[in-house]
Amino acid sequence: MLYLIGLGLSSCEDITVRGLKVVQRAKRVYLEAYTSILMTASVEDLTAFYGREVIVADRELVESGSDEILAGADKDDIAFLVVGDPFGATTHTDLQLRARELGIAVEAIHNASVMNAVGACGLQLYNFGQAVSLVFFTDSWKPDSYYDRVRENRAIGLHTLVLLDIKVKEQSFENMARGRLIYEPPRYMSIETAASQMLETAATRADGTYTGDTPCVAVSRLGSPTQKFVAATLAELAEIESGEPLHSLVMLGSRVHELELEFLLEFALDRERFRTAVLAETSAAAAAAKAAAEAAAEVASDSD
């Protein structure tokens, strides 16, 4: 059996009791270590906590070496550990399809991921649209298809969870060109970088999807002892110091309930500015709804 086991967000102890039992009896234990990190536990911490050897699986091993991971899984239990939930951001569909081809049963042991834990900031998960990913811009490469997804969400009043880039085990162009297996230090996108990049895209696209005044929530170290939320406008977030990773960002839509606003104000950078920004969102949405209703009424009276 192949077990896909979610580790949750922060510490060794965020694994479920059921997940821990499987890890302790599995033949081999792999840790998927390239799409995210556990914030307060190193591989050594996990090894000590489990009392088991943990094999770090990089992208190469997972994407090209799945048969190595699956070897013997028809007879023995193999544990494949994933930060968050096994299906949080990446579904590992190819690993599962390969297991299926080989006749190996697969079971998932779920856990929290940022996709559901973000509800801790006080916004209802019901009012989130599609999540988007924001990657590090370079001088020549500024991928902005995320912007279209944000526009779709905002057009119908929904919040957007923006997941921020993580670069682990990346090579520089020079080292890659020379075939040198030297890797850059890991990089985790900060809130201020994310907000600056989003403002840059807004300036390029210039269609008013969002502006520096759009209300957002900075979500830092979610689920860890130093978890922090900051409610502020996008322009304000471009100037903060968000500190240690991991971070993500929520851009609010117009569907904000009074109780939710009250909750957010508690960690607002500037309460009055944030309240004004949220009320601007909600009143613009109300005005648009009124205009649409009037236009519909006009069409109806025209067709009389």
Added chain:
Amino acid sequence: MLYLIGLGLSSCEDITVRGLKVVQRAKRVYLEAYTSILMTASVEDLTAFYGREVIVADRELVESGSDEILAGADKDDIAFLVVGDPFGATTHTDLQLRARELGIAVEAIHNASVMNAVGACGLQLYNFGQAVSLVFFTDSWKPDSYYDRVRENRAIGLHTLVLLDIKVKEQSFENMARGRLIYEPPRYMSIETAASQMLETAATRADGTYTGDTPCVAVSRLGSPTQKFVAATLAELAEIESGEPLHSLVMLGSRVHELELEFLLEFALDRERFRTAVLAETSAAAAAAKAAAEAAAEVASDSD
């Protein structure tokens, strides 16, 4: 300290190691027992597993008796257990706001909820729009605002997670009118009821948002040992027997990757019909995108 602790989806052992430690040392342990249930663990099972008394908190206690729950939480640890993640469907914002007023610190211990674990069906969570709730229709009350949300999601190609109604500790009208504290047996909406109700709404609204041919995935007992997925059209799902609760339903949008389709076909009720239904979605979306691009090009040439 008030701890909001997620229990995950199915068994006693789905709690995290950290959550279990808090439960075992807390002064009092409450279980929120009206928005969901643990599928394979009763209150007695939890009591035995924790070695602690578990106080069942119904809606009345949580919504009107928060001071009773919070009593002494400034000095002692109080555990408030929630099936899934503490912020899955209900954020318990009022309980948290009340704690804040009383100067009581609140900490969440996250876990899996249907909102993220649904990724196990093979569809990318990125391509889900807003989740909706479907409540039991009666002869005189058929709330269908969910339909507008589904239309919004489908207009931009996104999947919709449909959460199905749970009725726990409901009184009949007669018993309520007579003030008799007699409760009906709990009811959990099945896939077939959900699909039938959704077809009924589609017939009433009659704007073609979705039809009986729209591809869906029935998600039964997610995260439990008897978890089951069935990929089928909405009309087919209205005829299945989905069995023991809990259930939810995913209505597909047009953004389906080839690998995802391959994954879904493994549990399709009728593989060819399902493939045809998905391809109809994706090709309709491609045609609409082409038409929009042509219209935009025409506008551009008109303005030359």
